[in-house]
Amino acid sequence: MTVRFTLNNADVQLDVPGDTPLLYALRNDLGLNGPKFGCGLAQCGACTILVDGKAVQSCVLPLSGVDGRRVTTLEGLGTADKPHPLQRAVIELQAMQCGYCVSGIVMSAAALLADNPRPSDKEIRDALDRNLCRCGSHVRILRAVREAAAQATSGDPK
């Protein structure tokens, strides 16, 4: 089956079985590094991406589920030249240890901020609760999300 969708603002089409988990299609067929394999069970959030702007766990979503939709991964969020406020804040605050969890966390946070530019501390924590971090970088990551929210709402150009 041929699946067509928009990936990081570019049109793509894939001729692989539609029941392939989206995570494998993104990583192995499309060569992306952002979404990570952590559990394959919708429990850790390492594979989080945006589908039509909503944070989704790509390890349990079949490829066919994004047919005709808009998919964004870490790569599509920003680049070294034009970083997303969250990416900039993570670098500034060095908000990671191993960093393996951070891609998924940043995607969850990006969905939150797009929806709710001034989240409360509780709203941030709730939004990130589906993402696990084993290194204990939580306190710094929370700080980075607050920082990014503050930057974005202070009119910093995106």
Added chain:
Amino acid sequence: MTTRRDFIKGVSGGLLLYFHLPVRHADAQDAFTRPAALAANPALESWLKIRPDGIVEIATGKCELGQGIQTALAQIAAEELDVGFERIRILTVDTAHSPNESFTSGSLSVEMSGAAVRTVTAEARGILTELAAGRLGVDAGLLSVQDGAFLSNGVATRLDYWSLVEDISLTGEVSGRFPTKDPARYDLVGQPAQRLDIPPKIFGDTAYIHDMRLDGMLHARVVRPADRESKLNLPERLDDIAAMPGIVKIVRDGSFLAVVARREDQAVRAAQALAALCTWSDPGLLPDRASIGDWLRKAEADVKVVAERSDPDAGTATRNYQSHYNRPFQAHASISPSLAIAWRRGDSLTVWSHAQGMFPLRGAIAALVGLDENDIRCIHAQGAGCYGHNGADDAAADAALIAMHIEGVPVRLQWSRADEFLGEPFGSAMTTEIQAGLDRNGRIVHWRYDVWSGTHSSRPRGSGAAGNLLAARQIAKPLPVPPVSNIPQPSGGSDRNAVPLYSFPNQTITKHLVKNMPLRVSSLRALGAYANVFSIESFMDEIAQDLHADPIEFRIRHLSDARAIAVLEKLHSQMATAALIQNQPTAGVGIGFAKYKNLGAYCAVAMRLTVDPESSEIRLDRAIAVVDAGMIVNPNGIANQIEGGIIQSASWTLKEQVLFGERGVESRDWASYPILGFSEVPDIDVVLLQPPGAPAAGVGEAAQGPTAAAIANAVARATGKRIRDLPLTRSRLLAG
């Protein structure tokens, strides 16, 4: 103009990585004592290459584990050579060319590898300076270096490193005759530097082993039992599986079973289908999880008194106390299951792995697959955080076994989440018992401590210890399991921090090292210190509570170490400032303290938490940590590690225990092994003390024990219930 210092500071000037090295510099005319890493690998060319194109390559035997080692070593090299930080390339550890520095563990990498890098870069600089002086006909003492270019008396010359290295080979044994820089002249070392590994990770560039994609690479999965000792029963003919789409090979060697496919999703499906066909022999029932402490006490063990002190004049005890404490098996549970890539071409094999030691891994794999060590090349690539000996080595060994059946194409083995839980060696279950006798003045005069535990060290250290690999027990001709070992005092393994820092006039500390554990065990962050500090600090708190003594004052009463006292006094004042003293009906504040390994950093933690009176749910509000890690060159770095340690320890303490039943491990995913999440972490303040003249100490593991005790003590203050069994779950609170 951008200075080197600005460059290294990077974007917002926020400080990001500091580090510190013990310093040997040159005015001292002492004999050259080679840093240990250098003594083992004395050739200059094995550490450093200055390229004519203006790049300096540094090879190191230490792996980047997300701890920033590469950044730190780049700073050291740039500092000694006086070249721009951006000219330094740190090569990944590769047995084909890296110096052999064994494992990257124990928070010592920057100190050890750094000392070697500093010496070799000083040597290279010295050799090139002598050469330049000869060419220019000036005294070497008049020459200085600016970004690799020589200045004579401050005036530019036509010579630089990059042209000189065309005429001289920087090879041979490092002499140590060239002085290293006086730290007073440092302008990079000790300055904030942004970690080199963060930008690629945050923009989705190639950063992890997961991101390696080799031409023609196949995908493999393994199929494992719940009990590592089970034997596999599987039909000989597996035509239905072999006929599934994309299947290249089913690999079977004794009870080791794997499947190789063209696509990853095909390998996953085939492994699931295979698992459904497998039956596993019953290796004998495992002990009851609920009474694992009793099981440990009765198991066959090596018993050894590790510390003893007696003072017959210390007075008699008029009050006696006794308690025992339990710690369950706990998992490293890296956020990524282990992964490896192996590629066999004829009789040679290349393995990429995120394990902590490429040279020991090479030896172990050689013994496992029956190749000569020299025909195997192990190359490090970054994985997710590991916190000790997890499944990384085993996955690499599995991939190697599989690759022996596949000629000429790389095979990528990704363990599943369940593979990691079923396969990784856990932190050992432990049980402890403490007895104390107090005199009339409320001073402890007798102390007796016993700890029962499995080993905390069973790494596959080279060919002789290949039997420690998971697959080594499964293959048709299993390898012998090396004898159980334990790290001796003063660091200790199971008995790490079993000897209290308190001055008790009479004490006996005994370790019981259990020989055969029901589950596989090895090193997990802080080793035995987590449970030993939890036990000692809970017990001290119990006694203080019984005596109606202030917990900090009661500890200080038994301390003579001035730095320990200073840390506790500072904690006391920080708690007062933060109004963390008052225990309201449902809220409690507890403290815990230790000097890690009795050799490292002093760390005192106060935790404030609330216990919901209806649900008995524990909510962590706020933690304060006071740390004395000696000389601080790295405030933010220390804070980062302490924060991470507190959160991970809080997770262990409140939630974590490996579930197992009679027939094996039952924790297979994040639902059956939950960890602390974003809505559950406390706010954390870290305060650093810096007594003048004290050498720097690692802090990566210092907070694990104190945090556990602080939580248990806070729960006791909030609820009046003393929980002595980890983790402190809701059901234990309800039952208690």
